[in-house]
Structure formats: C-alpha cells, structure tokens
Amino acid sequence: MSVPCICTTLRSASRRMIAFYDETIAPVGVNIAQFSLMRSIARVEPVTLTALGRRVELDRSTVGRNVRVLEKMGLVELGRGEDQREATVTLTEAGHKVLEDGAPLWDGAQKSLEDRLGVEFMRQLHTALDSL
Amino acid sequence: MSVPCICTTLRSASRRMIAFYDETIAPVGVNIAQFSLMRSIARVEPVTLTALGRRVELDRSTVGRNVRVLEKMGLVELGRGEDQREATVTLTEAGHKVLEDGAPLWDGAQKSLEDRLGVEFMRQLHTALDSL
DNA sequence: TCTCGTAACGGGCATATACCCGCAACCCAT
DNA sequence: ATGGGTTGCGGGTATATGCCCGTTACGAGA
Numbered sequence: 535m536s537v538p539c540i541c542t543t544l545r546s547a548s549r550r551m552i553a554f555y556d557e558t559i560a561p562v563g564v565n566i567a568q569f570s571l572m573r574s575i576a577r578v579e580p581v582t583l584t585a586l587g588r589r590v591e592l593d594r595s596t597v598g599r600n601v602r603v604l605e606k607m608g609l610v611e612l613g614r615g616e617d618q619r620e621a622t623v624t625l626t627e628a629g630h631k632v633l634e635d636g637a638p639l640w641d642g643a644q645k646s647l648e649d650r651l652g653v654e655f656m657r658q659l660h661t662a663l664d665s666l
Numbered sequence: 667m668s669v670p671c672i673c674t675t676l677r678s679a680s681r682r683m684i685a686f687y688d689e690t691i692a693p694v695g696v697n698i699a700q701f702s703l704m705r706s707i708a709r710v711e712p713v714t715l716t717a718l719g720r721r722v723e724l725d726r727s728t729v730g731r732n733v734r735v736l737e738k739m740g741l742v743e744l745g746r747g748e749d750q751r752e753a754t755v756t757l758t759e760a761g762h763k764v765l766e767d768g769a770p771l772w773d774g775a776q777k778s779l780e781d782r783l784g785v786e787f788m789r790q791l792h793t794a795l796d797s798l
Numbered sequence: 799t800c801t802c803g804t805a806a807c808g809g810g811c812a813t814a815t816a817c818c819c820g821c822a823a824c825c826c827a828t
Numbered sequence: 829a830t831g832g833g834t835t836g837c838g839g840g841t842a843t844a845t846g847c848c849c850g851t852t853a854c855g856a857g858a
Contacts, residue, residue: 552677595837640671
C-alpha cells in the first residue's frame with residue numbers, strides 16, 4: 535500500500551487524544567468536548583446556538599443538545615435573545631469556575647505533549663490538520 | 667497562545683474528514699466507520715468481537731454494537747466460536763461486494779487528497795498521527 | 799471432580815454528532 | 829398589513845463510542 539487511509543488514521547488518533555484529554559480534564563467534572571465548547575462560549579457569550587455552531591463547526595442541533603447537558607450540570611444558562619427565536623447561551627459562575635480550574639489541567643496536557651513531541655512538531659501538525 | 671490545542675484541532679479535522687469520506691462512500695450504503703470496520707473484518711475473518719476490538723482499538727462493546735448494525739444490513743454474519751462465549755464475525759457475500767464496490771470510491775477520495783496535499787505530506791501526516 | 803478466578807458477551811447508561819421535519823418568529827416586498 | 833420566503837429551534841431518528849454490571853463459559857489448581 536502507498537499511503538494509508540488518512541481518515542482511519544485520523545479517527546484513531548482523535549479517539550486516543552480524546553481519551554487522553556478526557557482523563558486529564560475529568561477532575562473538574564466535564565469531558566473535553568464539553569470543556570472545549572465552554573471555552574468557545576466564554577469567548578463570545580452571550581451567543582445563539584446557531585452562531586455557536588458555526589463557530590465550532592458543529593451542527594446546530596448538536597450544539598443545542600450538548601449545551602442542554604451543560605445546562606443540567608449548571609454550567610451554562612439558556613435564555614432568549616431579542617429575536618424571540620434565538621436561544622442564547624451564557625456561562626454560569628460555576629461554568630466559569632470549571633474553565634478556571636480546568637485551565638491548568640489542560641495546559642498540563644498540552645505541556646506533556648510538547649515535551650514528548652516537541653513544540654515545532656506540534657505546530658506543524660496543527661497547521662497540517664487545519665489544512666484538511 | 668503558543669501551540670493551539672492539538673485535541674480540538676484533531677477532533678475538528680477528524681469530523682471534517684469523516685464527513686468527506688462518508689459522502690464519498692455513501693453510494694455503497696455504509697458510512698466510513700462501517701466501511702473501515704468491514705475492511706478490518708475482511709482481513710481476519712472469522713474473528714471474535716474482542717479480538718476485532720483490540721485490532722481496531724475500539725471498545726469491545728462498541729464493536730459489538732457496530733457489528734450488529736452491519737448484521738441488520740446483511741453485510742456480516744454473527745456466529746459462535748468453539749469457545750461458546752465467543753461471538754465470531756464474518757462478512758457475507760453482500761458485505762464483500764460492498765467492500766469491492768467501495769474500494770474505488772475510497773481510492774478516489776485518497777487520490778483527491780493526495781492531489782491536493784501531496785503524497786509526501788500525507789505520508790508525514792500519517793506518521794505524525796500514529797505517533798500520538 | 800469441584801471451585802474459584804478470568805475471559806467474552808450482552809445490555810444499560812451517557813455523551814457526541816449529524817440529518818430531517820415541523821413550528822414559530824422575522825422580514826421584505828407588494 | 830399581509831403573504832411568502834427565510835431563519836432559529838426543538839424533537840425524532842440513527843450511528844459511534846466508552847464504561848460498568850451481571851451472566852455464562854473456560855480453565856487451572858486443590
């Protein structure tokens with residue numbers, strides 16, 4: 535075989551990395567998808583589900599559902615925008631705290647990867663993945 | 667920020683690539699996860715769920731469920747091994763046909779990526795991802 | 799041979815993710 | 829102001845994925 539399927543490789547690597555980050559971030563009570571989404575919310579809150587979905591490149595319905603899980607956990611609040619159709623999301627205090635507490639854990643994971651792989655390698659990998 | 671989070675980047679790239687390959691392989695009626703799993707099965711059939719799971723680095727229960735979907739689609743058959751605990755999987759004729767029909771589509775996707783990104787780049791990316 | 803530890807499943811539970819449909823709110827042009 | 833196209837959601841449906849628990853089958857040692 536010439537080049538192994540990049541999709542399979544990518545999915546596999548993604549699962550491994552998710553497991554690694556999930557474990558890393560677990561102490562604050564969320565998984566990496568939730569933590570990542572909350573970080574996105576923090577940057578633009580209050581934000582509508584559709585806008586958030588576009589930002590994180592996820593289907594709107596996916597964002598809606600994931601956000602509702604966070605709402606049950608008390609980490610975000612849902613409200614209505616001026617446009618009555620819009621559902622807006624904002625982080626609660628607890629949500630902000632999770633981000634704060636999780637940041638060093640996240641950084642630690644990042645650091646441990648950098649130590650193992652090298653900053654330059656990771657930078658290149660990041661650029662490569664973004665080009666896909 | 668120094669290096670952007672490789673996990674987020676990876677998850678995002680993975681979703682995009684899955685979407686791309688799903689679309690590519692759709693004409694034969696399966697998604698890329700199913701196609702990929704079937705290819706793995708083809709290489710070692712008959713195989714037990716646990717062995718297959720180890721091979722593709724997926725939880726045994728995940729493999730079991732995914733295989734059952736394929737079974738409902740008539741693409742694989744489940745049986746019992748000598749060890750009565752073991753559930754063995756084999757591809758049906760229809761399953762083999764899907765692999766045959768899907769191969770050129772899969773190759774086409776691979777080729778189109780190679781054209782866009784270059785073989786060398788993809789080789790390196792593959793190596794990089796495997797090292798994660 | 800009987801027992802106990804281990805291995806393989808199946809099912810339950812939860813999240814992530816996408817697509818589609820239908821409803822309600824909005825907005826623009828007539 | 830009203831009718832029609834557009835936009836934003838929620839819910840339904842389906843797959844992918846992981847973890848945990850209970851059951852059953854095996855196998856090795858007493």
